[in-house]
Amino acid sequence: MTDASVASAAEQILLAERAPDKRPIVKTFFDDATFTASHVVHDPETKAAAVVDSVLDYDPASGRTRYDSARKIVQYVRENDLNVIWQLETHAHADHLSAAPWLQEQIGGKLGIGADITRVQNVFGKIFNAGTSFARDGSQFDHLFHDGDRFQIGSLNAISLHVPGHTPADMAFVIGDAAFIGDTLFMPDYGTARADFPGGDARTLYHSIRRLLSLPEQTRLFLCHDYKAPGRSEFAWETTVGAERRHNIHVHDGVPEEDFVSMRTKRDATLSLPNLIMPSVQINMRGGHMPEPEENGVSYIKIPVNTL
Template structure:
């Protein structure tokens, strides 16, 4: 068996929260040995047509954490999401904890800083985040060790976080009948995504794998927990021995048919800032809509 930098016999308590508007699952991950926890991939609600922000999804997390008397140590973004806004700053204000993302966030900021014409005042060094995870870096959630596994391909900064016997896939993998994420955003690469997925599938078969998005393919009930073994055997895009060439061909053809996520414009502007909403020169919260920029 491969050597891993954490004790995979530890079983964290994992609670998922489904956001119907964006089909996102956010997680509270509790250390079984203490009151410490992490939040993974939170959601900030937006009525885009009305230009109105609300906090119902984040407040569900706050309520659950407060009722259980938990202590938040980290608020993790698996990547810069293009389909929902992060509630990380709001959660940090209410609960504490450090906001973290993959160190290649700087590449994402460079690309989309230009798309949104952000100017020199927008820092492209990841300094908006409290922690930047390197590939293989370990960190603590209470008494429990975790590590970050770089999985670029959907975006350069994508990471899967392994916490005890649980892994959090971000958009790298969906449920076995959902396949994998698209790879056609700026900085994405289908071949790189395939290679990243193979890294994830090299984890132990019995490891629990928690998914960031589910769309209920074929009308099935929404689900967000599977295992590495199930993915290796049954994932419709990469399972059962599908080759790198097969995947690149399929992913490229499929991505060409996909529409842009409906919240990609606000999501990228907010999420590359660690969840902070940009402001105009008068200090008012304001979003831009670049034309023909994506």
């Protein structure tokens, strides 16, 4: 299926879902420590739900994890009597650890990610010298989404769109009139995601963004991060296709591909790596699971020296 035909299919779904009673309800939980927005999206008719991009609290100084952020999601799900069908990951995050396995134990749901997670596993499996025991076939996840895959959340139609560039495996999940787009775009006043991680590419990111912006202008976009642009005092994580097309400072309508690639490449060269990239990628490429414990029963996170 081509990009154009998949976008067209997604547009048809959106047009069919315009009735107010068919719009999904979205509740967002923002983690200030990692600037991450996790979303619970549900069908008001059937109470079927999905959790998108959950956060496991992690203290890098002590190496200890907590479930404070994830417990808020569990409380919301139980208070609203939701039936969680999916735990969705838009990509293997480099800035926070996923709480999906723990959430599965608490509230259920199949763990899904884009099929190109295998490319990420191959690249970072080598970087972290994960060894032959680390499977690089995506088997740590319950389901691998391909471009154009259709699925249901209760009575809501949904479709997965492959939107690489930030990483090779980025997926957007269009559910009714809402699209959960991971790190491809930020709020219009902040711009776009970096594209300098292994397997990332600014030109590919440009095409993925233009693909998302071909959806109907009223499409609600739910982002994975916000860092508060200069002059803005509040965190924000919801915008629309129309707002991004008109106002995104990096990629609004009329910005040529070459200008974007030049800007993104120069900007990325000035950025430091995310604080939690070492633990995050090692955990998230394993579907949120810790590395296998060693003979003393303890899991360890590796830090490659002079590599990244």
